[in-house]
Amino acid sequence: NTTRTVYDDEGTAHSVSFTRPADVAITVAITLVKAASGYAGDDAVETAIGAITSRPGWDASWSSVVAAAQAVEGVLRITTIALNGGAAFTNIAINTRQRAVYDSGAVTVTSSTGTP
Numbered sequence: 001n002t003t004r005t006v007y008d009d010e011g012t013a014h015s016v017s018f019t020r021p022a023d024v025a026i027t028v029a030i031t032l033v034k035a036a037s038g039y040a041g042d043d044a045v046e047t048a049i050g051a052i053t054s055r056p057g058w059d060a061s062w063s064s065v066v067a068a069a070q071a072v073e074g075v076l077r078i079t080t081i082a083l084n085g086g087a088a089f090t091n092i093a094i095n096t097r098q099r100a101v102y103d104s105g106a107v108t109v110t111s112s113t114g115t116p
Helices: 040-050 063-068
Strands: 004-005 013-018 022-034 073-082 098-113
Touching: 022 040, 022 063, 040 063, 040 098, 063 073
Parallel strands: 022 098
Antiparallel strands: 004 013, 022 073
């Protein structure tokens, strides 16, 4: 718990207590098909996924991962995604006192070359 003192319009002090949400680390394993040329690289996919921001209470969503990966140059399609080692294309439930945190260092990308 954290307590701060705030002042109202009349200058009266009030103590306000609050808590911060606990971070929940999200690992990602993603398999994708890339273009034969122009693919920005696995590192670019890892960075894009690591940049996903989440609000407290928002589930860790595989669709957010798809959106981030598809925005990377040369990604043609996503064939599978697993969050936190779970079943493919399954979200991770996050409660209102938690926040999903994606880290590019916790992303494993498997890419193969294909055609559109």
